[in-house]
Amino acid sequence: MGEKVLMKGNEAIAEAAIRAGCLHYFGYPITPQTEIAAYMAKRMPKVGGVFLQAESEIAAINMVLGVAAAGKRVMTSSSSPGVSLKSEGMSYISGSDVPALVVNVQRGGPGLGGIQPSQSDYFQAVKGGSHGDYKRIVLAPASVQEMASLTTKAFDLADKYSILTMILADGTMGQMMEPVELETTEPVKYEKPWATTGTKMQRKHNIVNSLYLKPEELEKKNFERFAKYKTIEENEVMYEEYLMDDAEICVVSFGITSRVAKNAIVEARAKGIKVGMIRPITLWPFPTEVLNKAADKCKAFISVEMNMGQMIEDVKLAIECKKPVHLCCRVGGMIPSPEEVLAKIEEVNEGGER
Amino acid sequence: MKKTTNILFAGFGGQGILFAGKFVAYKGLLEGKHISWLPSYGPEMRGGTANCSVIVSEDPIGSPIVSKPDVLVAMNLPSLDKYENEVVPGGKIFVDSTLIERKVTRTDVDVYYIPATGLASEKGINTLANMIITGKLLKEVEELSFDNIDAPLGKVVSARHQDLLEVNKTALQLGYDY
Numbered sequence: 195m196g197e198k199v200l201m202k203g204n205e206a207i208a209e210a211a212i213r214a215g216c217l218h219y220f221g222y223p224i225t226p227q228t229e230i231a232a233y234m235a236k237r238m239p240k241v242g243g244v245f246l247q248a249e250s251e252i253a254a255i256n257m258v259l260g261v262a263a264a265g266k267r268v269m270t271s272s273s274s275p276g277v278s279l280k281s282e283g284m285s286y287i288s289g290s291d292v293p294a295l296v297v298n299v300q301r302g303g304p305g306l307g308g309i310q311p312s313q314s315d316y317f318q319a320v321k322g323g324s325h326g327d328y329k330r331i332v333l334a335p336a337s338v339q340e341m342a343s344l345t346t347k348a349f350d351l352a353d354k355y356s357i358l359t360m361i362l363a364d365g366t367m368g369q370m371m372e373p374v375e376l377e378t379t380e381p382v383k384y385e386k387p388w389a390t391t392g393t394k395m396q397r398k399h400n401i402v403n404s405l406y407l408k409p410e411e412l413e414k415k416n417f418e419r420f421a422k423y424k425t426i427e428e429n430e431v432m433y434e435e436y437l438m439d440d441a442e443i444c445v446v447s448f449g450i451t452s453r454v455a456k457n458a459i460v461e462a463r464a465k466g467i468k469v470g471m472i473r474p475i476t477l478w479p480f481p482t483e484v485l486n487k488a489a490d491k492c493k494a495f496i497s498v499e500m501n502m503g504q505m506i507e508d509v510k511l512a513i514e515c516k517k518p519v520h521l522c523c524r525v526g527g528m529i530p531s532p533e534e535v536l537a538k539i540e541e542v543n544e545g546g547e548r
Numbered sequence: 549m550k551k552t553t554n555i556l557f558a559g560f561g562g563q564g565i566l567f568a569g570k571f572v573a574y575k576g577l578l579e580g581k582h583i584s585w586l587p588s589y590g591p592e593m594r595g596g597t598a599n600c601s602v603i604v605s606e607d608p609i610g611s612p613i614v615s616k617p618d619v620l621v622a623m624n625l626p627s628l629d630k631y632e633n634e635v636v637p638g639g640k641i642f643v644d645s646t647l648i649e650r651k652v653t654r655t656d657v658d659v660y661y662i663p664a665t666g667l668a669s670e671k672g673i674n675t676l677a678n679m680i681i682t683g684k685l686l687k688e689v690e691e692l693s694f695d696n697i698d699a700p701l702g703k704v705v706s707a708r709h710q711d712l713l714e715v716n717k718t719a720l721q722l723g724y725d726y
Contacts, residue, residue, distance in 0.1 A: 200574055200585070200703070226589055309589070370612050371570070371585040373577050456610035531615055 198373040203341040203363060204229035206374050207271070207297055208237070210342035214349040215381040216267040216295070217243030220254040222276060225309045226365035227299035230271040251276045255283030255296070262292035263402035265389025267349055267381075271297035273365075274315050275306055278323075284358060285324030289404030291419065293352030295345070297361040299368040302527040310527025311365030313449060316504035319362045320478045327416050329423045331359040331430065332477040334448040338372035344475070346377050353384035355426055362477060364500065366450040366529065432475035433484055437463065441470030443542055444488050446509050447498035448474050451530060455498045458535035467543050477505070482512040489513035494542050498522045498535055551606040553691045554614040558599035558631055559623025559644070564678030567704060568621070569600035571682060572692070574700035576604035584612035597626055604691065619689055621681055622648060623664070640689060642681055660684055662726055668719070676719035683723025694724055 201209070208230045211219070219234040231247065238245035248254035254270045261268035272280060277298045287294050300315050302308040317323070319332045331351050333344040341363060348359040390400045406412035437459060438444065447455045452473040462469045472488060474481050489495070494517055497506035503521045510519050522538040524530045557569045566587050576583040586601040601614035620635050622628040623644045635641055637656040646665035662684050664677035686694045697720060698713075705712050 198577065200570070200577055200583075365589070366586065366612070369587055369589045371573065372609075372612070373583065450611075453609075454611040454613070460610070529613060531613075532611055 196376055196378045198375050200371050201338060201374050202229055202369060202371050203335070203338045204299065204368040205233050206338050206342040206376075207345050207361065207363075208233035209376055210345035211267075211269055211295070211349070212237055212241055212243065213377050213381070214267065214346045216269050216349060217241065218258075218261045218266055218268040219244065219270070220246050220248050220257040220261075220268070221270050221272065222248055222251045222254050224273045224276045226301060226311070226368050227271050227273045227297065229368065230297065230299075251279035252283065255280040255287075258294050258296075259283055259287050259290065259292065262287060262294040263290065263390050265386035265391060267293075267353070269295040269297065271299065273299050273301045274303050274312070277315065277318065281318075281324040284330070285326050285328065286404050287358045288324065288328035288330060289326060290402050291356045292402060293349075293356050293358070295348050295352060295359050295361065297345075297363065300362065300364040302525070308527040309365065311367075311450060311529060312500050312525065312527060313362075313364055313451065314501035314504070314525065315362065316477065316499070316501060319360055320480070320508070328419065329357075329426075329478055331355075331357060331426065331479075332362050333359065333432075334362050334475060334477050335367060336449050336452050336473065336475075338367070338370060338374045340475075341367060342374050342376055346381075350382055351430060353382075353386070355422060356388075357422070357426070362449070364450055365527075427479040430476060431479045431481050431483070433481035434471075434473040434475060435484070436471040436473065438470035438472065438488065440468050441488075441491070442493050443467065443469040443496065443539060444485075444492040444494075445469060445471040445496045445498055445535075445539070446474070446485065446505065447471060448477060448505065451498045451500055454530055454532055455535050457532035458539060461532065461536050462539045462543075465540075467539060469539050469543070474505075480508050480512060485509060485512040486514065486516075489516040492517060495519040496522055496535075496538055496542055498530060498538075500529065501525055549691050550618065552609075553604045553619060553689065554617050555602040555604070555619040555621070555685075556599060556614045556617035556631060556634075557602065557621045557623075558597065558627030559621075559678075561596055561598040563598070563623050564675065565598045565623065566600050568678040568682045569602045571679070571700055571704045572604065572685070573602050574703045575692075575696065578696065578699050578703075581605060582607060582609050584609045586612045586614075597624070599627065619685065621685060623677065623681065624648065625650070628652070642685055642688075644677060644681060646677075658688075660688055662723060664723065667722055667726070671718070671722065673715055673719055676715065679716050679719035680723035680726070683720035684726055685723075686720070687724045694720075
């Protein structure tokens with residue numbers, strides 16, 4: 195790793211991607227992620243890469259599919275409404291089992307919504323959003339350092355499993371600056387014997403496709419894919435535990451809200467309330483096991499998120515409804531304050547509100 | 549001294565609010581502290597009000613959002629109106645008194661009036677009121693200091709404009725001496 199530099203989260207993603215060997219970026223501008231495209235426009239020509247501002251998000255994601263089929267590292271980025279436009283192409287990428295990275299720097303919705311930060315695309319990211327039976331690996335950074343390091347990770351996971359990965363950030367994470375140490379080691383190279391790189395008349399054609407007209411074949415494909423997803427669920431879960439050793443209340447939060455929650459937890463601890471946090475870093479695969487274990491010790495859970503309660507459903511599933519799960523949220527571009535989170539912790543601690 | 553200093557810079561877009569914040573952040577980084585910098589973004593960048601949250605801390609930083617500042621830099625009246633009451637008791641408010649005619653009404657905070665915009669135009673450095681007021685900030689906020697200003701300035705002044713280093717230093721000095 196190199197020296198610490200001050201970068202915006204969006205810029206950190208872009209630089210980390212280039213260092214991970216991603217030399218193909220296709221995108222279309224939208225606030226609050228435009229710095230990714232701007233950074234790529236500036237840097238790609240200097241490193242022999244391709245930056246292309248497509249005519250639309252739909253065009254950009256299909257260019258991503260093309261490069262992914264050729265076995266090269268590739269990404270696109272957007273914010274909420276733009277990601278909706280990309281969702282068809284994302285399903286094709288999942289159905290073709292090719293590796294690629296999509297970054298969503300979320301803003302408030304639905305519709306055109308607003309431009310201020312939000313986490314309201316949680317469902318879209320982890321539950322579907324595109325058509326068909328599929329999963330994608332979803333990583334949720336909570337610092338500018340993680341915007342960089344999880345981008346590196348996202349490319350590695352994509353190649354390792356031939357899968358679409360997503361960075362689910364938000365406007366705050368994209369716009370804020372923090373010190374970041376960038377990767378200086380060479381990216382890991384993965385063999386891609388399936389890539390459509392030309393046969394040179396020496397092998398059979400490789401075909402990358404998501405069309406299977408015989409239902410038996412398509413069913414088999416789906417079964418194989420879900421076997422792969424099971425391996426990912428067993429091996430790739432990432433989370434951070436914060437002050438959980440003696441915690442009676444467990445906050446669950448990801449991204450920017452986990453940062454706000456940390457302030458509230460410090461305040462609550464100072465008041466003698468035993469509260470800690472489990473922060474999912476992978477939203478899929480979700481850290482089900484650690485949450486389920488926590489449910490045996492804790493008396494209640496609080497899901498802190500910037501939507502009307504989306505991740506809270508996964509928390510309830512993970513703990514099999516063994517304990518009550520409360521919601522603390524702001525939406526529409528509003529960010530909960532540490533005081534609001536603290537008030538909820540105190541309320542839950544006193545046994546109120548169910 | 550507090551372990552964590554929450555600073556809010558606020559003013560019009562174009563006054564160099566984000567730049568001043570970035571300078572203070574970089575200074576903290578190069579001094580080995582934890583720092584975060586969070587701008588308002590969107591329409592504000594295009595000529596409305598702009599603000600940025602800067603946190604300089606001995607400890608890792610939780611929320612990067614400064615809602616209760618220890619230090620407020622107000623470079624226009626709407627900013628003072630909006631944030632005066634959010635400053636923590638015992639905090640500090642720096643006011644550009646060229647652009648803000650009214651006085652701070654709080655009595656439980658320290659207030660510094662600096663005619664930064666007036667000083668800047670007097671000295672022919674019109675665009676550097678932000679750094680004049682920042683010079684004063686470095687003097688009066690005990691968690692900050694006037695030491696080691698060259699390196700962070702070198703980082704925040706873009707490579708193309710390194711000729712502006714000296715004039716930025718002059719502006720910081722002006723505020724410091726005021």
